[in-house]
């Protein structure tokens with residue numbers, strides 16, 4: 155980190171553009187769910203085909219995202235944000251305008267290849283500009299605007315009802331327009347970044363390094379705890395909340411589809427406001443690991459409340475909302491403190507390789523558990539193995555958070571980390 159920093163106004167301008175870029179990107183990510191039924195009715199897609207349109211996003215990233223992280227370190231956040239936003243735009247357009255399933259799937263594949271590296275580049279951008287000040291708040295705010303994009307996609311059948319009335323294509327064309335907005339915001343960020351970068355006001359650690367595979371093993375112990383926690387927590391929260399929770403609410407708590415979906419969407423909405431608020435709190439208090447441990451603890455408690463008690467679903471929804479807001483608000487700023495700045499992209503890339511594999515694996519395993527136990531509305535007890543699996547994984551995530559707290563998350567470590575960002579426990 156250089157001593158001089160970009161002016162605060164420039165940092166916030168960049169923050170706003172990055173957040174706008176994330177908004178469009180998250181909208182496109184979540185744009186398939188709302189048109190799934192139309193795709194089945196009008197294009198005769200099967201459930202597997204619709205599922206594949208989302209799965210194909212994660213699968214290539216189990217390998218490619220690592221390369222993406224290294225590219226971010228090598229070519230810088232601004233250039234990689236711009237390039238990957240262009241790839242995402244091409245993917246969204248191909249998805250919307252393809253005459254057949256193969257073309258649509260290729261579009262989603264392209265979008266996935268661009269989007270995960272785009273995610274790393276935007277985190278690196280915020281770390282560049284807010285490394286020494288309000289980092290968790292700025293990252294939380296950017297992620298919150300991204301979540302607003304996901305919420306917007308969920309609400310799009312209401313907001314753009316005329317487009318939905320015309321069939322499956324106009325909503326995907328709207329998604330492409332959001333991808334174009336994301337590209338425009340990325341272009342503006344790249345433009346604004348040129349001055350501070352040339353003036354040497356940004357971290358100078360990002361060098362044109364080759365990918366040395368052995369180096370990947372040289373992160374400190376705290377980083378590996380964070381990686382394990384990232385895999386376990388995201389696997390549970392995304393596989394449960396994005397795939398199985400609505401069906402689970404319907405079958406075990408007797409909700410209708412609309413109410414179950416609404417109950418689920420409150421978690422997104424809560425995250426929009428609570429993620430930056432929690433980030434702000436962490437910056438003010440100057441502590442990260444204890445908050446991370448608290449956030450991860452909320453998840454197994456929520457799952458236990460759902461699976462083992464007859465309490466209102468609101469209790470579990472609030473607890474998951476806290477976890478879903480707090481953990482990302484702390485995890486990514488903490489990651490930027492645990493590794494050197496020139497290895498941030500690689501570090502996040504490695505975390506997201508494992509995360510994508512974990513999310514994919516958890517989805518497949520939970521589905522297999524439900525099928526094997528015959529989970530259904532007639533047999534709600536059949537969901538017990540899935541809940542036991544999610545519960546165990548979330549408890550293990552909490553154990554990793556505790557281990558991280560003990561390794562590099564005590565007050566003395568975090569004070570030192572704040573004084574010298576990007577160096578703590580890097581060793």
Ligand SMILES: NCCCC[C@H](N)C(=O)NCC(=O)O
Pocket residue numbers: 180183270273297388482506509
């Ligand atoms: N856009 C939804 C998937 C994002 C996955 C990505 N690897 C990630 O973890 N992003 C940070 C987040 O909390 O959304």
